[in-house]
Amino acid sequence: xxxxxxxxxxxxxxxxxxxxxxxxxxxxxxxxxxxxxxxxxxxxxxxxxxxxxxxxxxxxxxxxxxxxxxxxxxxxxxxxxxxxxxxxxxxxxxxxxxxxxxxxxxxxxxxxxxxxxxxxxxxxxxxxxxxxxxxxxxxxxxxxxxxxxxxxxxxxxxxxxxxxxxxxxxxxxxxxxxxxxxxxxxxxxxxxxxxxxxxxxxxxxxxxxxxxxxxxxxxxxxxxxxxxxxxxxxxxxxxxxxxxxxxxxxxxxxxxxxxxxxxxxxxxxxxxxxxxxxxxxxxxxxxxxxxxxxxxxxxxxxxxxxxxxxx
Amino acid sequence: xxxxxxxxxxxxxxxxxxxxxxxxxxxxxxxxxxxxxxxxxxxxxxxxxxxxxxxxxxxxxxxxxxxxxxxxxxxxxxxxxxxxxxxxxxxxxxxxxxxxxxxxxxxxxxxxxxxxxxxxxxxxxxxxxxxxxxxxxxxxxxxxxxxxxxxxxxxxxxxxxxxxxxxxxxxxxxxxxxxxxxxxxxxxxxxxxxxxxxxxxxxxxxxxxxxxxxxxxxxxxxxxxxxxxxxxxxxxxxxxxxxxxxxxxxxxxxxxxxxxxxxxxxxxxxxxxxxxxxxxxxxxxxxxxxxxxxxxxxxxxxxxxxxxxxx
Numbered sequence: 001x002x003x004x005x006x007x008x009x010x011x012x013x014x015x016x017x018x019x020x021x022x023x024x025x026x027x028x029x030x031x032x033x034x035x036x037x038x039x040x041x042x043x044x045x046x047x048x049x050x051x052x053x054x055x056x057x058x059x060x061x062x063x064x065x066x067x068x069x070x071x072x073x074x075x076x077x078x079x080x081x082x083x084x085x086x087x088x089x090x091x092x093x094x095x096x097x098x099x100x101x102x103x104x105x106x107x108x109x110x111x112x113x114x115x116x117x118x119x120x121x122x123x124x125x126x127x128x129x130x131x132x133x134x135x136x137x138x139x140x141x142x143x144x145x146x147x148x149x150x151x152x153x154x155x156x157x158x159x160x161x162x163x164x165x166x167x168x169x170x171x172x173x174x175x176x177x178x179x180x181x182x183x184x185x186x187x188x189x190x191x192x193x194x195x196x197x198x199x200x201x202x203x204x205x206x207x208x209x210x211x212x213x214x215x216x217x218x219x220x221x222x223x224x225x226x227x228x229x230x231x232x233x234x235x236x237x238x239x240x241x242x243x244x245x246x247x248x249x250x251x252x253x254x255x256x257x258x259x260x261x262x263x264x265x266x267x268x269x270x271x272x273x274x275x276x277x278x279x280x281x282x283x284x285x286x287x288x289x290x291x292x293x294x295x296x297x298x299x300x301x302x303x304x305x306x307x308x309x310x311x
Numbered sequence: 312x313x314x315x316x317x318x319x320x321x322x323x324x325x326x327x328x329x330x331x332x333x334x335x336x337x338x339x340x341x342x343x344x345x346x347x348x349x350x351x352x353x354x355x356x357x358x359x360x361x362x363x364x365x366x367x368x369x370x371x372x373x374x375x376x377x378x379x380x381x382x383x384x385x386x387x388x389x390x391x392x393x394x395x396x397x398x399x400x401x402x403x404x405x406x407x408x409x410x411x412x413x414x415x416x417x418x419x420x421x422x423x424x425x426x427x428x429x430x431x432x433x434x435x436x437x438x439x440x441x442x443x444x445x446x447x448x449x450x451x452x453x454x455x456x457x458x459x460x461x462x463x464x465x466x467x468x469x470x471x472x473x474x475x476x477x478x479x480x481x482x483x484x485x486x487x488x489x490x491x492x493x494x495x496x497x498x499x500x501x502x503x504x505x506x507x508x509x510x511x512x513x514x515x516x517x518x519x520x521x522x523x524x525x526x527x528x529x530x531x532x533x534x535x536x537x538x539x540x541x542x543x544x545x546x547x548x549x550x551x552x553x554x555x556x557x558x559x560x561x562x563x564x565x566x567x568x569x570x571x572x573x574x575x576x577x578x579x580x581x582x583x584x585x586x587x588x589x590x591x592x593x594x595x596x597x598x599x600x601x602x603x604x605x606x607x608x609x610x611x612x613x614x615x616x617x618x619x620x621x622x
Contacts, residue, residue, distance in 0.1 A: 131466035145561060147465070152458040154563020155442040156599060159458070161560040164593040166553070169480065176593055242477070249472040250456060250561050252465020282475040282487055288467060 003065040007055055007105070008307025009048065010112070011035065011071040011095075013086030016048065019303035020055040020064075023311070025123030027300055029058055036088050044088075045095070049102035056103075066106035068309030069095065070115030070302055075157040079109045108309040112136065112302065113160060114151050116259055116294075117144025119305030125257045125295040132255045133247065134294075135162065137262035141183035141190075147251050163187070167243045185239040188215035188261045195232050202228050219265035233268045241276025248277070248285050259294040259301070266293075314376040318366055318416070319618025320359065321423070322346065322382040322406075324397030327359065330614035331366040331375075334622070336434030338611055340369055347399050355399075356406070360413035367414075377417035379620030380406065381426030381613055386468040390420045419620040423447065423613065424471060425462050427570055427605075428455025430616030436568045436606040443566045444558065445605075446473065448573035452494035452501075458562050474498070478554045496550040499526035499572045506543050513539050530576035544579045552587025559588070559596050570605040570612070577604075 005028070010017045013035060020029040031051040038044035056064060072084035079096025081087060096107040110118075117134040120126040126134070130149040136142040141163030145152040152159045163183035164176055171180025172193065184190050192213050199207060205228035210217050221229035244256055256277075262269065274291045281289070296304055316339070321328045325347060331340040342362040349355035367375060383395035390407025392398060407418040421429075428445040431437040437445070441460040447453040452474030456463040463470045474494035475487055482491025483504065495501050503524050510518060516539035521528050532540035555567055567588075573580065585602045592600070607615055 129466070131464075131470075143561075147458060147463040147470070148461050150459050150461075152463075152562055153442075154458070155440070155565035156563055156596075158595045159442075159561065159563035161593055161595065165557045165560050166591070169553075178591070178593070242480075246476045246557070247561060249476050250454075250470065250558060251463055252467055252470035254466035280477065280489070282472055282489070284469045284472065285467075 005059045006065045006307040006310035007067045008303040009069045010302035021307035045098045052103045066310035068306040069109040070112045070306040074109045074111040076110040076153045077157040113142030114144040115305035118308035122308035125292045132253045134257045136260040138260040222268040237272035238276045241273045244277045245280035255290040316370045317376045317618040317621035318378045319614040320380045321613035332618035356409045363414045377621035379617040380420040381423045381617040385420045385422040387421040388468040424453030425455040426616035429619035433619035436603045443564045445568045447571040449571040533579040548583035549587045555588045556591035566601040
């Protein structure tokens, strides 16, 4: 009854990536579009549908299980992209409905972090797990919570915003209008803010030589042994570990999988995050929760994650 | 295929209550035992099984779907009661296995808060809901999270300990060994600690006349308009509302149901809790999450909740 292929679509503000994927996570065909090159949503959806048509011709339409879409502010229940700030069109976009009409395929849509969680469960670090969390540490912080083998969507489709849990009460201003959200500390953006604060009281770090501080340059300095860069990661990991410990007390996951730019930093992030999480865990949960790196291949992770929605 | 009756058993440190319940939540027969009156776990289980036998004779063994058990530190996966501090026997008690052997009925066991959540979904305030949270505000704070119509047990059966989320970083000492846990502020125990702190700086409250402060006496004073008692509830509700706002960002529930002694306080608790939760919610969740009182009948709530596990 299950068909051999699925199509994954990752919608970003600048680029839209598509892939024809088999059940083992092999990408057979790829395509990409410039999201900003279309005047109307209708033109954009038509262009996406044309790429889907090429995939159909390659695999045979009858061999495609369906289309999975990961999109910023994507809502699983409605199939809509809701007021995503980075999209060229600001309105509510009923993307799943529109694409289904154009392609006559089943279309399932959710946000990027949920799609990544499905990808980790189907092809990545969470294979065989029924209770885990994926935390995407990119420009912001996204999360996909899986319990009983199912994504937690919540009653309205918007569950899983650990990036907006208050990590530091009355802390840094967040563009969401509140203070102290996790993503102001533990995203690629947040660690740069921390670095600037720490550099103001320091004379010796190699980071003073950077023209433009990034999560990557801070990670490189830390991995090369720069003391201030290591302190920056220690601070970041403390905030992350404390917040993860709180999240564990709600869903008690087997593992927390860190994904995205900041997660590439490796052990300078993972080791102190694990340490601070353990220090802050209720005794019931101690020494039970693994913190793991993503096992989805970087460049194709989003497309793979999206495709996993279709199965 | 489904049978008309279930048996609910609520195990407490002093009392064990049993009920024969129909699908609408009517209790047809009740029984109770003194949990502390037995020398061994085996004797205790035999006594419980004798009461179950009487229920069987009343309804016919073939008409009973199964037995649901709510117990402190009850683990759904193993059917064990694990190191519960209030039980007469400190070891791990494989209660579900033992009772199944004695009664030849299917036995499902979980902790009290999860059982209450099932009860609210089957017979109470959460009828028809698939995504909600039950928060039991008693001596401690317990929680049952339901997502996609299923209880979140976590990989080890110990999910749902909102009472041990860190509500106040470096706050009050908790017997769990950490600081600032929600239940040190928002349980019947926690509000008494708050009252003692607030009374130290006050001359006028009627609470000075109380021989023994309790959640109930503070609630009565607040409902009678005592200013200090109202401030105590305002503070309690602020801590609770902030923490609930964080929990919403994980599971996005349709409603949060408050149950237990402290929840009896009524609007002096509910109104400020709702206010502080809304103030602290991410914009995505504002004006969507109801805070509701339990609709399980007080004295029988635990037995009803336990029976709901059997369906």
